[in-house]
Amino acid sequence: MIQDQIKQLQVCSEVGPLKKVMLHRPGRELERILPEQLSELLFEDIPWLSRMQKEHDGFARELKESGVEIFYVEDLLQDVLHDEVRRRKVLEDVLEGSDTCDKPAKDFLYEYLQEKSAGEFVDYMIGGINKEDIKEFKKVKSLSDFVEDPHYFYINPLPNLYFMRDPAVVIGDGIAIGSMHSPVRKRESGFMRLLYEHHPLFARGEMDLYFSNDFQHTLEGGDVLVLSKDTLAVGCSQRTGVAGIELLADQLFSSHSDIRNLLIIQIPKVRAYMHLDTVFTMIDYDKFTIYSGILDAVNVFSVTKTESGAFDYAQEENLQKALEKYLKTSLELIPSGGDDPVTAAREQWNDGTNTLAIAPGKVVAYGRNEVSNRVLRSRGINVIEIEASELVRGRGGPRCMSMPLHRTDQ
Numbered sequence: 001m002i003q004d005q006i007k008q009l010q011v012c013s014e015v016g017p018l019k020k021v022m023l024h025r026p027g028r029e030l031e032r033i034l035p036e037q038l039s040e041l042l043f044e045d046i047p048w049l050s051r052m053q054k055e056h057d058g059f060a061r062e063l064k065e066s067g068v069e070i071f072y073v074e075d076l077l078q079d080v081l082h083d084e085v086r087r088r089k090v091l092e093d094v095l096e097g098s099d100t101c102d103k104p105a106k107d108f109l110y111e112y113l114q115e116k117s118a119g120e121f122v123d124y125m126i127g128g129i130n131k132e133d134i135k136e137f138k139k140v141k142s143l144s145d146f147v148e149d150p151h152y153f154y155i156n157p158l159p160n161l162y163f164m165r166d167p168a169v170v171i172g173d174g175i176a177i178g179s180m181h182s183p184v185r186k187r188e189s190g191f192m193r194l195l196y197e198h199h200p201l202f203a204r205g206e207m208d209l210y211f212s213n214d215f216q217h218t219l220e221g222g223d224v225l226v227l228s229k230d231t232l233a234v235g236c237s238q239r240t241g242v243a244g245i246e247l248l249a250d251q252l253f254s255s256h257s258d259i260r261n262l263l264i265i266q267i268p269k270v271r272a273y274m275h276l277d278t279v280f281t282m283i284d285y286d287k288f289t290i291y292s293g294i295l296d297a298v299n300v301f302s303v304t305k306t307e308s309g310a311f312d313y314a315q316e317e318n319l320q321k322a323l324e325k326y327l328k329t330s331l332e333l334i335p336s337g338g339d340d341p342v343t344a345a346r347e348q349w350n351d352g353t354n355t356l357a358i359a360p361g362k363v364v365a366y367g368r369n370e371v372s373n374r375v376l377r378s379r380g381i382n383v384i385e386i387e388a389s390e391l392v393r394g395r396g397g398p399r400c401m402s403m404p405l406h407r408t409d410q
């Protein structure tokens, strides 16, 4: 039984036909963002939620029409949080680990939230809680009433949860749970850990765990690309550092994983390219799209496992040669945004490079990036366009918004 469940999840490339994916439909957490909190919450602008939901539903519709089964994280969380003991544990983790909750607020919220249904509980955990939210809570007096403003959050909202790519990644038939760089995203990977441990979809903790949200060093899913059964690309970026990458290599090399090689792609540590997948995605077994504006600033290293189990490090000549060496094929790097550096930079900012492959040579992309999509089509790629006036405001595209659970590769 457990073996069958484990086989439900398998990702051996970025492009094999996508069968199952996890998403989060944006909800009221997006309506909690205030202009003065934008940078702390990792947004550039205030989104219009109802339009964003329509756009997200359009994304989900395209996936379904291509035969992809969708699992919404909010539903999976409800499945495991029907259990009262687990709800209590989550509450303890959230309230005790919070600097924003003083004692009277904690006492009130323990009682109030413990009584809620699994659905309402999940809704509060994602949407957050401030003083204005609950009538009875407004009457509770505490120090925070004097020192904080009324919009102050006792439980922070999770506006980045719709970027499902980052808190966890399936590698082969195991999983790496991210240790998030920013405090505002840490609860997201805590949720993935909860699903991993208790949900039957994740074989209730029986899958190999290659990275954990409680590791001290950071690693986020947007930096991990499964290139083939034995090779990963890992971005060394603003969000994922060398210590996290080394830890991942160590965990993979000392487990049953088939991964033998990690290609470390070092990119500039800037907001516009916070993860590797904002500048580089795989679109077919022998095709990638890349933002050419970073090519001169990229360094590529490899870590491989030797016969004796030791690590072997090397600097690679350049990205194309390194990919060809480890994927054992000649391949094309297609410039997103085309040849004009101005268009390329503008479209990269709006996630033109962040495509989601749903089959070899078939990708979902934001329709707004007209030049990038034209270039891809001219190279024989089937591009499914989705609308993204609002989805784009959190700085992530179709790949960032999806966590593949199962792909069928040959």
Ligand SMILES: NC(=O)NCCC[C@H](N)C(=O)O
Pocket: 041, 042, 043, 160, 163, 165, 166, 221, 222, 223, 274, 275, 277, 278, 394, 395, 396, 397, 399, 400
């Ligand atoms: N893989 C990705 O690049 N994900 C996009 C994350 C955007 C989010 N606002 C963040 O800054 O973390």
